[in-house]
Amino acid sequence: VGFSYHPRHPHLPTSATPFPHCSPGTSPGRLPPFPPPKTLTTPRTAAMEQANPRAGSARNRKVVLRDYISRAPREDDMALVDGGAVPLRVPEGAAGPAVLVKNLYLSCDPYMRGRMRDFHGSYIPPFKPGSVIEGLGVARVVDSTHPGFVAGDIVSGMTGWEEYSLIDKPEQLNKIQQSDIPLSYHLGLLGMPGFTAYVGFYEICSPKKGEFVFVSAASGAVGQIVGQLAKLHGCYVVGSAGTNEKVELLKDKFGFDAAFNYKEEPDLTAALKRYFPEGIDIYFENVGGPMLDAVLLNMRMHGRIAVCGMVSQHGMTDPAGIHNLFCLVPKRISMKGFIQSDYINLFPQFLDYMTKHYKDGKIAYLEDMSIGLENAPAAFVGLFSGLSNTILLFLVCNLMTLTLPAGRPRQHFPLQDLEVNRTKSMSPSAEIHRFKRVVPVQLLQVVPSALAALTGKGMT
Ligand SMILES: NC(=O)c1ccc[n+]([C@@H]2O[C@H](COP(=O)([O-])OP(=O)(O)OC[C@H]3O[C@@H](n4cnc5c(N)ncnc54)[C@H](OP(=O)(O)O)[C@@H]3O)[C@@H](O)[C@H]2O)c1
Numbered sequence: 001v002g003f004s005y006h007p008r009h010p011h012l013p014t015s016a017t018p019f020p021h022c023s024p025g026t027s028p029g030r031l032p033p034f035p036p037p038k039t040l041t042t043p044r045t046a047a048m049e050q051a052n053p054r055a056g057s058a059r060n061r062k063v064v065l066r067d068y069i070s071r072a073p074r075e076d077d078m079a080l081v082d083g084g085a086v087p088l089r090v091p092e093g094a095a096g097p098a099v100l101v102k103n104l105y106l107s108c109d110p111y112m113r114g115r116m117r118d119f120h121g122s123y124i125p126p127f128k129p130g131s132v133i134e135g136l137g138v139a140r141v142v143d144s145t146h147p148g149f150v151a152g153d154i155v156s157g158m159t160g161w162e163e164y165s166l167i168d169k170p171e172q173l174n175k176i177q178q179s180d181i182p183l184s185y186h187l188g189l190l191g192m193p194g195f196t197a198y199v200g201f202y203e204i205c206s207p208k209k210g211e212f213v214f215v216s217a218a219s220g221a222v223g224q225i226v227g228q229l230a231k232l233h234g235c236y237v238v239g240s241a242g243t244n245e246k247v248e249l250l251k252d253k254f255g256f257d258a259a260f261n262y263k264e265e266p267d268l269t270a271a272l273k274r275y276f277p278e279g280i281d282i283y284f285e286n287v288g289g290p291m292l293d294a295v296l297l298n299m300r301m302h303g304r305i306a307v308c309g310m311v312s313q314h315g316m317t318d319p320a321g322i323h324n325l326f327c328l329v330p331k332r333i334s335m336k337g338f339i340q341s342d343y344i345n346l347f348p349q350f351l352d353y354m355t356k357h358y359k360d361g362k363i364a365y366l367e368d369m370s371i372g373l374e375n376a377p378a379a380f381v382g383l384f385s386g387l388s389n390t391i392l393l394f395l396v397c398n399l400m401t402l403t404l405p406a407g408r409p410r411q412h413f414p415l416q417d418l419e420v421n422r423t424k425s426m427s428p429s430a431e432i433h434r435f436k437r438v439v440p441v442q443l444l445q446v447v448p449s450a451l452a453a454l455t456g457k458g459m460t
Helices: 004-010 046-051 181-186 192-202 223-234 244-252 270-275 291-299 340-359 372-387 430-435 439-456
Strands: 057-065 078-087 099-108 134-144 154-160 165-168 212-215 236-243 258-261 279-285 297-309 335-338 368-369 392-393 398-401 419-421
Touching: 057 291, 057 439, 078 372, 099 154, 099 181, 099 372, 134 165, 134 181, 134 258, 154 165, 154 181, 181 297, 181 368, 192 223, 192 297, 192 340, 212 223, 223 244, 223 279, 236 244, 244 258, 258 270, 270 291, 291 297
Parallel strands: 212 236, 212 279, 236 258, 279 297, 297 335, 368 392, 398 419
Antiparallel strands: 057 078, 099 134, 099 165, 099 392, 134 154
């Protein structure tokens, strides 16, 4: 992280040492930790007892990885299992403070494919076969022996693909201050993908107003935000995606100057030449493979390539080679990989920036949501076939953000196993989006119980 970049960040502090604790690579994926526990076992305080006085137990379903794989993931690589009854309290005598959470939203991300391999040399360890799959989520605290959390808090962070998770490193959780922004956005726009776009674009790409920017997998969770940041910065932006519907989204919803369906282009080099007759200054690399080769031939002098990921190579045991790397030399191109968590010190600034721009209507955001843990394996596999439209999440249960088209009344509907959480003043576009994309699927599954509950409460 170079402080010389700050002139490009009008929203970042400008003091000489704005982030004195910044030390890339020392705290991947962690916000500054809470103080470490002083004792090995954590006595429950009176306040904790009061917070969770009537703890019972609940069945816990979970999605486990069956075994390591060395190919593209399939649904049957994962299994939904009954994890038995889980006491709704942090167990007595736990080795240090812990937090029991009810998972609300879980996210499917491409990096999780790498954790399905028997490979221990990555920046994050592999999953354990037979154990619950770990992933980022938004959850509600059910019980806590950590002084930083109480029952009812809404948190985001690393959790499990299950209904309840016992989190033994609560210091990695972020407490979410609830606002009128949907909770699920803390896994996308305001979460890891949004942060990846933010640091990748500002810290790695060194953008200048008027530059030509190309984004691949542009309708994905990261790409859609990169394109919008580039537009806000005054750049010319083109994105590629794998369906015509996504291409339309890029232009109509996310404001890209142009977009194309890479699957319909027989010659990617020629396609890029068509969209960038003067060449590309910045390439935000999400896919790798033939696209990277074509981009290299179209880069301008002193261009920058931010290597965020290479989703086309994830399922390959023998990744495709890159043929045009020599272009780096005559064109003096910089190509740099990055991991978002190395820049975690920028997270508070990122949150402020995104929240403000989203509320001002300057950043749009779309997510794709599946309902229920049982659909998690299909949702994950869909990431690699391009079936998902944008960021893919799944709703576990018990807290559903349900919004109606503008002008319709909103009410709290306490259902038997489904608590509907109203957002107060979501922007009209977000409302319409969520109504169109989320509610119809939910209706299929919850209408009978919802109607019964509403009728019982005399609501119409
Ligand atoms: N460096 C970091 O810190 C960091 C953090 C987060 C994510 N990432 C990486 O960033 C990239 C994008 O992540 P994301 O969360 O935005 O992904 P995403 O929302 O899950 O989008 C994935 C999209 O990639 C496209 N895709 C899949 N297979 C492809 C292939 N063979 N060739 C071309 N496109 C393909 C598909 O869209 P189409 O229909 O358009 O093909 C798919 O919808 C990934 O490589 C991920 O690993 C890196």
